[in-house]
Amino acid sequence: MRTDYNELAKKYDLTRKENIDTINQFLENLSFSERTNILDFGCGTGNFTCALKRITNANVYGVEPADGMRQKAIDKNTDVIFEKGNHEKIPFADNFFDFIYMTDVIHHIPDIDMMFEELNRVLKEGGYLCIITESHKQIESRFWVKYFPTTVEVEKQRYSDIPEIVENATKNGFVFSKIGTTDANHKHSISQDFLILVENKGYSMFHLISNDDYECGLADLRNDYDKQVEIEYSHGETFLWLKKPFKD
Numbered sequence: 001m002r003t004d005y006n007e008l009a010k011k012y013d014l015t016r017k018e019n020i021d022t023i024n025q026f027l028e029n030l031s032f033s034e035r036t037n038i039l040d041f042g043c044g045t046g047n048f049t050c051a052l053k054r055i056t057n058a059n060v061y062g063v064e065p066a067d068g069m070r071q072k073a074i075d076k077n078t079d080v081i082f083e084k085g086n087h088e089k090i091p092f093a094d095n096f097f098d099f100i101y102m103t104d105v106i107h108h109i110p111d112i113d114m115m116f117e118e119l120n121r122v123l124k125e126g127g128y129l130c131i132i133t134e135s136h137k138q139i140e141s142r143f144w145v146k147y148f149p150t151t152v153e154v155e156k157q158r159y160s161d162i163p164e165i166v167e168n169a170t171k172n173g174f175v176f177s178k179i180g181t182t183d184a185n186h187k188h189s190i191s192q193d194f195l196i197l198v199e200n201k202g203y204s205m206f207h208l209i210s211n212d213d214y215e216c217g218l219a220d221l222r223n224d225y226d227k228q229v230e231i232e233y234s235h236g237e238t239f240l241w242l243k244k245p246f247k248d
Contacts, residue, residue, distance in 0.1 A: 021182065022103060022132060023051055025239055030099060030128060032056040039063060039097045041090070041119065042105030046073025046082060053080050061097075063090055087115035092122050101130040106165065107158040108204075116172035123244045129174065131240040136161045138183070143233035144198070147217035147224075151205045158205075162238055174242040182236035189228040190221065 032038070036058040040049040043062030050073070053060040063085040064070040073082045083091045087109045100123055109115045119129060139155045160168070166176055198218060201207055206214055224231075 019048075019103075020051070022048065022237075023055060025180070026052070026099075026101065026130065027055070029130075029241070032058045032099075034058065036099065037061070037097045039090075039092070039100040039122070041100055041102040042108065043073055043082065044069050046076050046080065048101075048103055049073060049080050049082070050077040053077060061092070087111060087118060090118050090122050094121050095124045096122050098124055098127050099130070100127070101132065103132045106131055106133050106160065107155075112160065112165070112168045113172060116169050116174065120173040120244060125244055125246045127244050128177065129169075129242045129244070131165065131242070132237055133162075133165070133240065134159060135238050138181075138235055138238065141183075141233055141235040143186075143231045143235060144194075144217075144221070146231070147221045148206070148209065148213065150209045150213045154208045155205055158208075162240060165240060166242075169242050173244065175245050177241035177243045179241070180239040182239075183234050184236060185232070185234050187230055187232045189230050190225040192225075195221065195225050 026032075034057055036056070038052060038056075038058050038060045040046075040052070040060065040062045043049045043064045044066075046062055046064075049060055049062040052058070054077075060080050062070075062073055062080060062082040064073065064082065065084060065086040067084070070082050070084060073080070085091045088111075100119055106112065106115075123129060134155075136156050136159065139159060140152055142151075145152055162179065170176060197203065198206065198221060201214075
């Protein structure tokens, strides 16, 4: 079953916002100025793109293949340039960007080798690429696996594990820089925002499991929400930093 991202765009912003902790990771690792060119690859509706522009005042660009997503991004900020593009064609010149990032995007890419070739082309020598994704271990640690266990195998099929991503990146001209994770111990009850996200199938994985599995999990989730059951988990994300080396 394919996910229709133009249809998903209609309610995407009901459930998704930029994560300031992610942006802080960028700010802690890199310096930005008004001359810095930044690409949000697979920018969706532009939440991170617009926030990074507002905070850094750098030259921030977004590339997104889904017309519905991209139009929502364009409507948010006229100071950010949003272009149609994908892993096969990024509509910018060679060696244009100082920094490229993608948040929860790589598992949507059908040809990772082609993606890395194209990202390498538009990134300057000495520039950095940051891929925010989840390892297979992190997928298993998601708290909602309790309600939707069939999402684990669905997601492992979509998500390349970290060693595989590094191997593909280095094969296509990048060098490994470092890995960071946001794993931490959490304990809290289910929020109304998360319940709304699930009810709106705000994660594409909910479109990839059976309707029976989805409805059963949603019923259990609502029940624990009503009872304010506390959930304990350690789920986080992986920040994979890669660099385009200078030529000898």
